[in-house]
């Protein structure tokens with residue numbers, strides 16, 4: 001590992017886009033310094049939203065935590081590692097206001113190299129679609145009362161995170177080292193989307209690369225996975241026996257989260273199955289990424305993305321071996 005030189009040129013209100021595999025090379029954090037901020041027209045919400053004042057956590061605990069008290073840190077400084085712009089909202093849109101400081105790290109820009117999705121929304125270039133998705137994200141954060149959240153985009157193409165596990169893990173490791181967060185939130189390993197599973201792998205691998213005293217606890221937010229041929233949203237696969245927190249949203253929080261979801265104009269059809277009643281969190285299980293997340297067909301294997309569970313696990317195993325040699 002290269003010695004850390006924490007020259008992150010980002011502020012609490014900063015937005016930083018790291019072009020994946022172009023001018024940016026993973027491995028030295030100081031290379032983040034001096035990179036241009038995201039275009040200002042993408043860094044500002046288009047409309048002002050009322051300021052959100054989160055309730056004191058003690059009251060929230062009394063009102064809504066309906067599982068035994070767990071040692072989950074949903075306060076302090078958090079990094080949220082999401083595969084796509086919108087995953088943070090469906091997973092933790094309401095609870096993000098709990099943290100004193102939030103850094104959102106998006107692994108992909110939400111735009112597949114295959115231009116089918118882009119064309120569906122009237123974009124002829126992948127970059128235009130990615131810019132629209134980033135604009136939607138920034139508007140959603142503003143709508144959610146967390147417009148001041150720091151945002152970092154690694155810029156990997158949608159559906160390609162699992163092809164770049166080593167680079168992503170190393171980048172995350174450097175970022176987490178520099179950010180010194182109290183907790184890192186990410187996806188569970190569930191076979192819902194190969195990029196989600198890649199995020200889970202990369203966060204676990206990134207934390208292993210950190211010195212133990214700088215290693216934040218990993219907490220998962222619920223995403224989605226396959227069940228009975230369909231998609232189950234908002235809950236975890238039950239096969240890890242890990243206790244979870246269920247945060248029940250009040251009416252104001254539900255309305256606020258819905259406003260966030262509404263900002264993702266290009267994703268409305270995809271986001272239809274997601275509810276705003278509750279958010280679920282749990283300490284990340286200790287995964288064996290050599291094993292499938294569950295028996296049977298994985299949800300993403302239904303789609304012609306060129307990714308199967310077998311191929312994903314081969315990529316993960318190769319990446320793990322490579323990272324262990326670092």
Ligand SMILES: [Zn+2]
Pocket residue numbers: 083084087193196
């Ligand atoms: Zn996603």
